[in-house]
Amino acid sequence: MVGRIRRRRVMDKPIDILQFLRKRLHFLDGLIVLLLSSEAVYIAVARAIGQNCVLLLNTLGCSQALSWCRAIYLLGFLLVPGTAFIFWHRIRTIPKCKRNQLAILFAPNAEPDTQQVIERLFVHLKQEIKSKEFGVRFILQRLPPNLSIDSAEEAIGLLRESRSAVAVWGPIEQQQSEQGKTTGFSKLSVTFVHRPARIHPLRQEALAMSLVQRQLHVRERTQIADQRLVAKDIGIVVRNVLGVTLLIDHRHAEAVKLLGPLHFDLQTAFSKKVPPPVQRFRMQVRYDFAYALTMSTGDEYRKWLAGGKIYDIPRPVLEGWLKNVRQAASLDPQNSIHPVSEAIYLFLSGDVQGAITAERKADRLSPRAAAIANLGLAFLYNFTGDLKQSRDQYRLGLAKKTSYEEVLINQCLAFISQSIKRWPEKKQLRLTLAVLQYHRGSVADAKKTLQALIDDPPAEPNLQGVVEEARKLLNQGDVQQEPELDK
Numbered sequence: 001m002v003g004r005i006r007r008r009r010v011m012d013k014p015i016d017i018l019q020f021l022r023k024r025l026h027f028l029d030g031l032i033v034l035l036l037s038s039e040a041v042y043i044a045v046a047r048a049i050g051q052n053c054v055l056l057l058n059t060l061g062c063s064q065a066l067s068w069c070r071a072i073y074l075l076g077f078l079l080v081p082g083t084a085f086i087f088w089h090r091i092r093t094i095p096k097c098k099r100n101q102l103a104i105l106f107a108p109n110a111e112p113d114t115q116q117v118i119e120r121l122f123v124h125l126k127q128e129i130k131s132k133e134f135g136v137r138f139i140l141q142r143l144p145p146n147l148s149i150d151s152a153e154e155a156i157g158l159l160r161e162s163r164s165a166v167a168v169w170g171p172i173e174q175q176q177s178e179q180g181k182t183t184g185f186s187k188l189s190v191t192f193v194h195r196p197a198r199i200h201p202l203r204q205e206a207l208a209m210s211l212v213q214r215q216l217h218v219r220e221r222t223q224i225a226d227q228r229l230v231a232k233d234i235g236i237v238v239r240n241v242l243g244v245t246l247l248i249d250h251r252h253a254e255a256v257k258l259l260g261p262l263h264f265d266l267q268t269a270f271s272k273k274v275p276p277p278v279q280r281f282r283m284q285v286r287y288d289f290a291y292a293l294t295m296s297t298g299d300e301y302r303k304w305l306a307g308g309k310i311y312d313i314p315r316p317v318l319e320g321w322l323k324n325v326r327q328a329a330s331l332d333p334q335n336s337i338h339p340v341s342e343a344i345y346l347f348l349s350g351d352v353q354g355a356i357t358a359e360r361k362a363d364r365l366s367p368r369a370a371a372i373a374n375l376g377l378a379f380l381y382n383f384t385g386d387l388k389q390s391r392d393q394y395r396l397g398l399a400k401k402t403s404y405e406e407v408l409i410n411q412c413l414a415f416i417s418q419s420i421k422r423w424p425e426k427k428q429l430r431l432t433l434a435v436l437q438y439h440r441g442s443v444a445d446a447k448k449t450l451q452a453l454i455d456d457p458p459a460e461p462n463l464q465g466v467v468e469e470a471r472k473l474l475n476q477g478d479v480q481q482e483p484e485l486d487k
Contacts, residue, residue, distance in 0.1 A: 107143035112174035124231035155191035
């Protein structure tokens with residue numbers, strides 16, 4: 001009986017050491033125990049196999065077997081603690097990921113007694129996030145226990161150093177009640193870093209609303225179910241923040257893959273009767289998903305535009321873009337960017353009247369200072385030969401603030417130039433090009449375009465006014481005079 005008790009005590013010591021290292025490995029006292037225990041294991045192994053090593057070397061004919069074994073032993077005596085120290089140092093450093101990866105830094109500020117709960121929660125959160133990838137790969141990393149986040153400034157610094165996109169942090173506390181022990185976030189914070197951009201106050205409010213009615217605590221009696229629920233709710237918040245980050249970074253195709261499943265989950269996860277904060281959050285996700293859908297088609301379209309090949313876009317591609325922007329318009333019917341994009345794709349598909357209808361809708365929905373719908377209508381009316389309405393739309397568009405945006409004007413000029421090459425018989429299109437060149441581009445280029453129109457006028461009787469307009473513009477005394485801005 002006494003022998004059994006002694007053997008149990010001997011066996012308990014390694015278990016106690018392992019349990020201590022599990023809790024304190026990232027700290028200085030953990031380093032000391034790690035060094036001592038690794039050396040003790042090394043000495044025990046060396047004693048167990050040392051004599052056999054000497055015999056083996058003697059058998060192989062080594063005359064200095066004992067000296068070699070002593071040298072190897074001393075070398076190992078130095079290498080083992082050195083290796084242990086390097087291992088300890090590495091596990092205490094901030095994890096780093098590759099650039100442009102969607103990395104999530106999980107950094108709860110917890111006491112040693114709650115570490116086991118945190119480890120289980122981290123596993124559930126990793127499973128939840130991974131199950132929602134759908135073409136977008138997430139990297140979930142945990143901040144070592146020796147480091148903590150106590151402020152937004154610290155969170156931003158760690159995000160930049162680790163190259164992560166989002167940090168989930170906050171204090172973890174325990175509370176004892178009649179129902180048992182409860183462990184969870186007393187305050188949950190989600191911090192993300194994005195490219196310089198102004199975030200609308202409504203968007204900020206929607207981000208904050210994503211935290212409303214979230215399960216952030218684990219009860220002792222139902223800890224397995226609670227851990228899964230906490231992981232699911234944190235996952236929803238993180239996915240939303242990552243989606244916003246992708247939108248701000250203009251990574252629209254990735255945002256579609258992330259926000260689409262999130263939108264579906266939010267539609268099915270809540271009943272129709274939800275509190276206003278949750279409803280606003282759900283609506284913002286829907287609008288963000290719609291915006292990402294349209295902008296992802298715009299990213300592809302602009303590649304064709306920059307390459308001078310918008311009339312080479314395959315019809316199946318145009319049909320796919322139209323499907324996306326129409327789905328986006330059904331999700332967010334009051335946003336003018338959807339019909340603007342629809343008008344472009346309809347025109348490239350050959351549906352001119354459909355493009356005019358879509359552009360008119362965009363004009364009704366556009367902000368007062370937005371010129372893109374007017375410029376689009378001006379081109380379309382000119383294309384159909386309605387010079388009066390084309391002139392009126394140019395007058396309206398050039399009086400608006402966004403008509404001074406260089407990117408917008410360059411895209412319009414590229415579109416018109418490629419259209420002139422595609423439709424050489426539509427000689428009146430040169431007037432639309434010249435108007436933009438005069439007022440927002442190069443006057444010298446405008447004069448060349450106008451002179452080419454005058455030298456080779458359209459033959460249609462209803463288009464004879466084009467030449468007169470061209471001469472007036474060419475002979476203007478102050479061609480740089482601008483229309484009055486829309487206030």
